[in-house]
Amino acid sequence: MAQIDIRAVRKSYGKTQTLHGVDLIFPTGEFVVILGPSGCGKSTLLRMIAGLEEITAGEIAIGGTVVNKLEPRERGCAMVFQNYALYPHMSVADNIGYALKVSGVPKAERRRRVEETAAIVGLTDYLDRRPAALSGGQRQRVAMGRAMIREPKVFLFDEPLSNLDAKLRVSMRAEIRKLHQRLNATSVFVTHDQVEAMTLADRLVVMNKGRVEQVGQPLDIYHRPASTFVAAFIGSPAMNLIDSRVEGGAVRLGSAVIPLAPAFAGLEGRAVTVGIRPEQVRLAAPGTGLVAIADFVEELGAGRIVHAVMEGQPFAAAIGEEVRVAPGQPIAFDLPAEHLHLFDRETGRRIEIDGEPAQSRAAAATLAPALS
Amino acid sequence: MAQIDIRAVRKSYGKTQTLHGVDLIFPTGEFVVILGPSGCGKSTLLRMIAGLEEITAGEIAIGGTVVNKLEPRERGCAMVFQNYALYPHMSVADNIGYALKVSGVPKAERRRRVEETAAIVGLTDYLDRRPAALSGGQRQRVAMGRAMIREPKVFLFDEPLSNLDAKLRVSMRAEIRKLHQRLNATSVFVTHDQVEAMTLADRLVVMNKGRVEQVGQPLDIYHRPASTFVAAFIGSPAMNLIDSRVEGGAVRLGSAVIPLAPAFAGLEGRAVTVGIRPEQVRLAAPGTGLVAIADFVEELGAGRIVHAVMEGQPFAAAIGEEVRVAPGQPIAFDLPAEHLHLFDRETGRRIEIDGEPAQSRAAAATLAPALS
Amino acid sequence: MIQRTPFANALTYAIMVIGFLLLIGPFLVVIAGASQTMQQVNAVPFRFVPGDQFLANATAAWTRGDLGHAMINSLIMTLMITFGKVALSACTAFAIVFFRSPLKHLFFWTVFITLMLPLEVRVVPTYAVAADMFTPFRLLIQFFTGIELKIEWNLLNSYAGLTLPLIATATGTFLYRQFFMTLPDELAEAARMDGSGPVRFFFDMLLPLSRTNILALTTIMFVYGWNQYLWPLLMVTDPSYQTVMMKLRMLLPPEDGGTPDWNVTLAGSLLIMLPPVLVVAVLQRWFVRGLVSSEK
Amino acid sequence: EKTKFEFWYGNTGDIGERVQEACKKFNDSQADFEIVCTSQNGYDTTLQNTIAAYRAKKQPAITQIYDAGTLDMMLSKAFVPAKKLMADNGYKIDWDNYFPGIANYYATGSGELLSFPFNSSTAVIYYNMSAFEKAGVTGKPQTWEEVAEAAKKLKAAGYECPMAFNFDTWPLMEQFSAIHDQPIATEGNGYKGLNAELVVNKTKFIDELKFFKKMQDEKLFVVKTKQLGMDIVPAFTSQTCQIMMSSIADHGTVGKTLPEGVKWDVAMLPVFKGTERKKSLVGGASLWVMAGRPEAEYKGAAAFLNFIAQPDMVQWWSTVTGYIPVTKTGFESMKKNGFYDKAPYKGREIAIESLTLTQPTDTTRGIRLGNFTQIRKEVTSALEAIYMQNADIQSSIDQAVERSNQGLRRFEKTYAGEKLN
Amino acid sequence: MEKRSVFKSTWLPILFAAPQLLLILLFFYWPVTAVLNWAFTLEPPFGGAAEFVGLDNFKEVFNDQLYWHSVMISIIFAICGPLTAIFIGLVLALAVDRELPGSGFFRFLYILPFAVAGPAGGMAFRFILSPERGLAAMLNEIQPDLWNPAKYGSHALAFVIIIFIWKWAGYTFIFLLAGLQSVPRSLIEAAAMDGSGPIRRAIDIQVPLLAPTLFFLLVTMMTEGFVGSDTFGMVHATTRGGPNHATELMVYRIVDEAFQGLNYSGASAQSLVLIGLIMIFTFIQFRFVERRVHYK
Numbered sequence A, B: 001m002a003q004i005d006i007r008a009v010r011k012s013y014g015k016t017q018t019l020h021g022v023d024l025i026f027p028t029g030e031f032v033v034i035l036g037p038s039g040c041g042k043s044t045l046l047r048m049i050a051g052l053e054e055i056t057a058g059e060i061a062i063g064g065t066v067v068n069k070l071e072p073r074e075r076g077c078a079m080v081f082q083n084y085a086l087y088p089h090m091s092v093a094d095n096i097g098y099a100l101k102v103s104g105v106p107k108a109e110r111r112r113r114v115e116e117t118a119a120i121v122g123l124t125d126y127l128d129r130r131p132a133a134l135s136g137g138q139r140q141r142v143a144m145g146r147a148m149i150r151e152p153k154v155f156l157f158d159e160p161l162s163n164l165d166a167k168l169r170v171s172m173r174a175e176i177r178k179l180h181q182r183l184n185a186t187s188v189f190v191t192h193d194q195v196e197a198m199t200l201a202d203r204l205v206v207m208n209k210g211r212v213e214q215v216g217q218p219l220d221i222y223h224r225p226a227s228t229f230v231a232a233f234i235g236s237p238a239m240n241l242i243d244s245r246v247e248g249g250a251v252r253l254g255s256a257v258i259p260l261a262p263a264f265a266g267l268e269g270r271a272v273t274v275g276i277r278p279e280q281v282r283l284a285a286p287g288t289g290l291v292a293i294a295d296f297v298e299e300l301g302a303g304r305i306v307h308a309v310m311e312g313q314p315f316a317a318a319i320g321e322e323v324r325v326a327p328g329q330p331i332a333f334d335l336p337a338e339h340l341h342l343f344d345r346e347t348g349r350r351i352e353i354d355g356e357p358a359q360s361r362a363a364a365a366t367l368a369p370a371l372s
Numbered sequence C: 001m002i003q004r005t006p007f008a009n010a011l012t013y014a015i016m017v018i019g020f021l022l023l024i025g026p027f028l029v030v031i032a033g034a035s036q037t038m039q040q041v042n043a044v045p046f047r048f049v050p051g052d053q054f055l056a057n058a059t060a061a062w063t064r065g066d067l068g069h070a071m072i073n074s075l076i077m078t079l080m081i082t083f084g085k086v087a088l089s090a091c092t093a094f095a096i097v098f099f100r101s102p103l104k105h106l107f108f109w110t111v112f113i114t115l116m117l118p119l120e121v122r123v124v125p126t127y128a129v130a131a132d133m134f135t136p137f138r139l140l141i142q143f144f145t146g147i148e149l150k151i152e153w154n155l156l157n158s159y160a161g162l163t164l165p166l167i168a169t170a171t172g173t174f175l176y177r178q179f180f181m182t183l184p185d186e187l188a189e190a191a192r193m194d195g196s197g198p199v200r201f202f203f204d205m206l207l208p209l210s211r212t213n214i215l216a217l218t219t220i221m222f223v224y225g226w227n228q229y230l231w232p233l234l235m236v237t238d239p240s241y242q243t244v245m246m247k248l249r250m251l252l253p254p255e256d257g258g259t260p261d262w263n264v265t266l267a268g269s270l271l272i273m274l275p276p277v278l279v280v281a282v283l284q285r286w287f288v289r290g291l292v293s294s295e296k
Numbered sequence D: 001e002k003t004k005f006e007f008w009y010g011n012t013g014d015i016g017e018r019v020q021e022a023c024k025k026f027n028d029s030q031a032d033f034e035i036v037c038t039s040q041n042g043y044d045t046t047l048q049n050t051i052a053a054y055r056a057k058k059q060p061a062i063t064q065i066y067d068a069g070t071l072d073m074m075l076s077k078a079f080v081p082a083k084k085l086m087a088d089n090g091y092k093i094d095w096d097n098y099f100p101g102i103a104n105y106y107a108t109g110s111g112e113l114l115s116f117p118f119n120s121s122t123a124v125i126y127y128n129m130s131a132f133e134k135a136g137v138t139g140k141p142q143t144w145e146e147v148a149e150a151a152k153k154l155k156a157a158g159y160e161c162p163m164a165f166n167f168d169t170w171p172l173m174e175q176f177s178a179i180h181d182q183p184i185a186t187e188g189n190g191y192k193g194l195n196a197e198l199v200v201n202k203t204k205f206i207d208e209l210k211f212f213k214k215m216q217d218e219k220l221f222v223v224k225t226k227q228l229g230m231d232i233v234p235a236f237t238s239q240t241c242q243i244m245m246s247s248i249a250d251h252g253t254v255g256k257t258l259p260e261g262v263k264w265d266v267a268m269l270p271v272f273k274g275t276e277r278k279k280s281l282v283g284g285a286s287l288w289v290m291a292g293r294p295e296a297e298y299k300g301a302a303a304f305l306n307f308i309a310q311p312d313m314v315q316w317w318s319t320v321t322g323y324i325p326v327t328k329t330g331f332e333s334m335k336k337n338g339f340y341d342k343a344p345y346k347g348r349e350i351a352i353e354s355l356t357l358t359q360p361t362d363t364t365r366g367i368r369l370g371n372f373t374q375i376r377k378e379v380t381s382a383l384e385a386i387y388m389q390n391a392d393i394q395s396s397i398d399q400a401v402e403r404s405n406q407g408l409r410r411f412e413k414t415y416a417g418e419k420l421n
Numbered sequence E: 001m002e003k004r005s006v007f008k009s010t011w012l013p014i015l016f017a018a019p020q021l022l023l024i025l026l027f028f029y030w031p032v033t034a035v036l037n038w039a040f041t042l043e044p045p046f047g048g049a050a051e052f053v054g055l056d057n058f059k060e061v062f063n064d065q066l067y068w069h070s071v072m073i074s075i076i077f078a079i080c081g082p083l084t085a086i087f088i089g090l091v092l093a094l095a096v097d098r099e100l101p102g103s104g105f106f107r108f109l110y111i112l113p114f115a116v117a118g119p120a121g122g123m124a125f126r127f128i129l130s131p132e133r134g135l136a137a138m139l140n141e142i143q144p145d146l147w148n149p150a151k152y153g154s155h156a157l158a159f160v161i162i163i164f165i166w167k168w169a170g171y172t173f174i175f176l177l178a179g180l181q182s183v184p185r186s187l188i189e190a191a192a193m194d195g196s197g198p199i200r201r202a203i204d205i206q207v208p209l210l211a212p213t214l215f216f217l218l219v220t221m222m223t224e225g226f227v228g229s230d231t232f233g234m235v236h237a238t239t240r241g242g243p244n245h246a247t248e249l250m251v252y253r254i255v256d257e258a259f260q261g262l263n264y265s266g267a268s269a270q271s272l273v274l275i276g277l278i279m280i281f282t283f284i285q286f287r288f289v290e291r292r293v294h295y296k
């Protein structure tokens, strides 16, 4: 049980900088998920916590102790690797018990603890097998057992589910959550799967290109993404992002204008990006709404996704009702104003003042076809 | 452009039979998706059409000609492989043009057609690269270009998207569809991803263990799965399937009874399975609905999934509203009767008479707490 | 990287340097000795510092062993062995791996067994065959038809004789086979779909893809061919076909004269070692990759 | 067009070059034939290669086979007897002109020469007389006792290696046995039948070995071999060692290699005191004409053999090597024109003297044992064991004899039914 | 492992395999049948009618003390040489695998001895390890006969083993390094997280995972040790089996027996025994050892 402090941490491989100064605090016992696209530096950060990667600059402290110079084994972390990294030549029992063996725990005691751990991860019947004779999910459990047995202060997971098939992934997700509830060690979990991130995290860290984009509770991030990057990365299908400009205290969006709250008067003339999630778009009643050019419809069984083009940019809408669209025909959507997001087009950052979204609440109901 | 007839086709490897008699007709120009779990024989069937695998028994005809004895090149099929099977030592242009080279098309003509094809699949700028220097999506396109250039009568795809990451998969899906619209060759597409299958198929073939489970239009199959296997396989999260029994002209489901239409009187005493999709389940108003024991909630941002246990079997519900559930507490759901499916528990087949679902429409509204 | 402690690093370097002395040291001694005068090379203690006599010594060795001629012979023999092996093995491996043929297993085992029996244990009869390539046929024909044929084809004292028997083993075939097995099935299938037949596939796909293996095999076979010892010793009686390995003996200090001039001997053996060492050094990268993929 | 034919020989180094010279002389001397002479790098390899080539029907017309391979050749049926060859090709040879002590080695029991003696030698002992002078040794020792004396003095004078020896059985076993009238094998050293058995474990040979052992222990006799870095001849010519036993054939080389001004001499191999010295055995090799060549080549072969038997060729050959003239007339003429009195050649007559000292007998006529190469090797190994590894003398030689006899029995069985004539 | 996709043709594979098969039949199987024939007869050196003697040749071989001696030293040679070479290769591979700066340089050099012919290497070592000059002479200055392969059989055997090790250590190194590099980095990291230091990791994780490579090397190196052509060359160019049979390895003995001893029959019998031995040996290794070695 320990808090992890990451202070101004940088990482360079030779001349290329991979992490550009990361500051994070992971409170004791929290389940933190680091989410980001491939190559953004998630693993690098995790491995620096573990001690597998040198820290180029900055400081990492675990439970208050700066660990920069410590060997992995001295940091009290346990790690579950993406490919599990099980020792293929050892039985499940030996895999789980290896850390104890190295630290010289007597055989009998070791045996007892291995059995205990195996019972927790449900591997009691497999203790004598080699990893090769296990299914994906079972291997995953061995990896967890091996990490658990040392009763680490910190659990690190590097995309532990990405090698499993979809069904298994869902059930292992549940198991990891249960395990965390049981052990309550500070856990850092790296993934690029936003569903995993959303469902597992107490606290979510979204990274991009070696920088932290946003930190917060998953739903918070979902509802108030701090940047277009986060907005597009979280949620599937991705949020529709449409380029526009603030003109006359309002944003023009296709055939509609969205008046801004007065506090945003300073934005006049600014290039902005308007975002709305496909699942928040509705088909408009005939004659109303924003018009887009239909492209095609994807039938998912449970609902469908209408793909269209609005302002020359792709626009998707997840809708429940059946529609018939012929490619090239116009189709009208309602964009509920309370679900609109506004971003600075240049920096990509969310525009919000005092926690108030930019578009005027009052104006929401008045969203009307523009005159153009 | 050719119709494919598959007549009583069987395949055995040594003594183990892999396909147990498959009869299918793929009309000219249709986009057929073969869906099924790993090992069900999808690839085998496809490869038999291609001529890469011998046909143990039965007949396959392409455009009316029985092709059982023909070499792959004589069948007029082109194939896109799961791992693309690009020739690693050839440039993109050479990969695409190889078939033409083999068939002795003169260099100039070849060059022209390669460029034409490359333009269609958007690879004009990459013609001189080796496959190793391409991204996954680009490789995929090379594979498609290579298949296209011969202007085949039939396109065969063996899980061509499964090596791509989620985002790319979605956009390649769209590209394949567009390509099909453009070329209009009969296409057979093998996948084990139901979303891919639903969104791509004109006609969907669901296979299981070397047998065809159901053939039809995707939405049809989604709404009226012919068996529990299909029901569970299509849709995510999977359809809830709850074992029950017909008693007194009705099916008992947890705390509710569902009266059956009179036509189903003959089912009395039969063991059945009742199915309902999670997205069709609603939270019940207090005091009404079927009670289950809550387990946990997964927040997806756009909605959430409640996991519970009903009748000792897991039960999921996708709901829009926010809920707070404590594990172990009861939670009540409404199961709209028109969305219920009934299956024979023994055979797993759907129970339906004259296209009418088993549960009585009239009774739908009267779904009420049982007395028990 | 984990465990970059100074101690571990120092130990690592110490091991690598000891390895260097062990494996490269002998070369250094030979180089030192080969460049010293006769007095220096015979001095005890030996001085590891190279002298300036290498050219003189090498020239002396060159003449004593008549190396010029032998080098050319060795080169011809080596290239023929290398080329023959590289080409024939590829063909055989192709036949074994890519065809569904009942003979496949027969081929495989026929070739596999040769791995275990080097020339040394069957050298006398091999010599007899080389002396008259047609013996087996003649005997067979005689056995079945009673006709005694007079044709003969003698390989003694010829490049064919130096090379053909050495090409008749399995190493190369196995290297290719292992590599071919790792190629994805889809590659051949894609080629088939594209209308390519087996021969085309062989030339268009397999050969270009086997580049690394070909280079590795080239290296191995170059070393193997150049270093052939017993076979040329037996089969060549005509000095115009002598190879450098046969000259080693001549390079030894003459048995009838004074203080042994090891400096000349060492310079000579250095010259003889050089070509394969160069080949390995230059082709090292592919060689290593090819070697490793031949494993198992 | 000249008829080409091949001649394989085993000599290497300086002598090898002389053979080439002889071939050239022959080729220059006439227009009908061309001899192609090829060194096979050693006597043993020449025998090997000849056999392999014969089996492959690629044998040369003439091949040089050393003394030890004589019986192997005789039983091979793979040659044309010398006498027949010359007769067939119209050369008249006075076969009696050959020294019987030499010819007997290569002749049938009835005295018919099967091969041509060519480079004939015998073993002698080489002394560094300059060193002897410095150590105060006077005269050339004739007995082993005197050699031991001389060695002691040399040692006392600071010579680290008074006498060098290696494990060559030719001087140590074969020559020693002959001059001490000791049998090497039963059946007249094998002349009388293939059932001969080696007996050197029961003769004075053992005493000799014991003597050498004692000398070695006293550091008077020192082992010098190639494996140790230097064989006896270089040891002698580099003046590392002052005495050695070697072939008279080395006389030329030694003279050329020893620095100007160093005095040296040869003598007949020493005997043990009180021994009545017998003739020594002829060494070197003879030329065999192989069967199965085209007729035309035999003409050439005969011409070549005749050519090298001419007195001027004999003298040239003996001059440039140390080999002895093999015919009486050759020897006489050389003696007459004072060859043996001139500086570098002085002393070579010792060899002839040694060879002709007594009439050939069962023990001095020669050795006729199958696979004699192998027997030499067995004994050499035993000598290695004795002098390098302190093995027991008697049991080592017993073992070598036993193993040699096994080989002889196998040979006998291989040629079952063959008779020596 | 079978390939899935294969071409269908009867004559093509035969055509492709024919050249090599023909060579193998001619220069391998035909001579081998001759060896078989000679082993049961008494073959006269110059050929001609040979008497059938049943198992006599084998009896003679088996009754020969020196033969068993030769078997014994061959086993010593084929165990000590390979094991040491593998051990050195392993240690060096573990060091180079740490990828410290400069390790590429060492890696490049370590393989070079492999390119040197056994006899040429032997020649160099004859100088380097000659008791009277070169390196070993310096040893003997300290105390006479500290090193004297001409005198002591054990030294001589060690001498040829040293050459073997020198030649092959770099070769094993290459395989082992590749093996090490294919051990997933994450396994090492997992072990580091589990608290295991570099040496412990080597013993617990890396070496066990190298087992397949080690096994492969063991088989090939031991076969090389028993019958490799370089093994013959090394002995032939250095000790020639001496002193007193101390280095008469089986393969050397066979050639020596046949060509020096003119005993083709005995040599053939020995060849057959050796062939049998190698087959049994390889069989055992594959059947029993390999099973314990693979993890997948």
Ligand SMILES: Nc1ncnc2c1ncn2[C@@H]1O[C@H](COP(=O)(O)OP(=O)(O)OP(=O)(O)O)[C@@H](O)[C@H]1O
Pocket (backbone or CB within 6 Å): A013, A018, A036, A037, A038, A039, A040, A041, A042, A043, A044, A045, A192
């Ligand atoms: N050893 C290394 N040497 C050089 N660059 C490296 C090294 N390891 C990682 N990088 C680079 O650092 C960046 C971040 O890598 P990292 O593995 O942390 O990404 P990631 O976010 O974990 O991605 P993924 O989801 O693909 O695992 C990448 O651009 C990668 O190429």
Ligand SMILES: Nc1ncnc2c1ncn2[C@@H]1O[C@H](COP(=O)(O)OP(=O)(O)OP(=O)(O)O)[C@@H](O)[C@H]1O
Pocket (backbone or CB within 6 Å): B013, B018, B036, B037, B038, B039, B040, B041, B042, B043, B044, B045, B192, E004
């Ligand atoms: N060459 C073969 N020999 C023996 N059995 C085979 C062979 N190829 C396929 N099979 C078996 O046939 C069955 C069907 O294989 P197939 O490849 O068609 O499955 P699939 O539906 O394509 O599965 P996946 O989704 O994993 O590709 C499997 O059980 C497989 O093990």
Ligand SMILES: O=P(O)(O)OC[C@H](O)CO
Pocket (backbone or CB within 6 Å): D043, D066, D067, D068, D119, D120, D121, D122, D170, D247, D248, D249, D282, D283, D284, D285
């Ligand atoms: O050195 P050579 O020519 O006198 O020959 C000596 C012996 O006879 C060889 O066996």
Ligand SMILES: [Mg+2]
Pocket (backbone or CB within 6 Å): A042, A043, A044, A158
């Ligand atoms: Mg990563």
Ligand SMILES: [Mg+2]
Pocket (backbone or CB within 6 Å): B042, B043, B044, B158
């Ligand atoms: Mg498949």
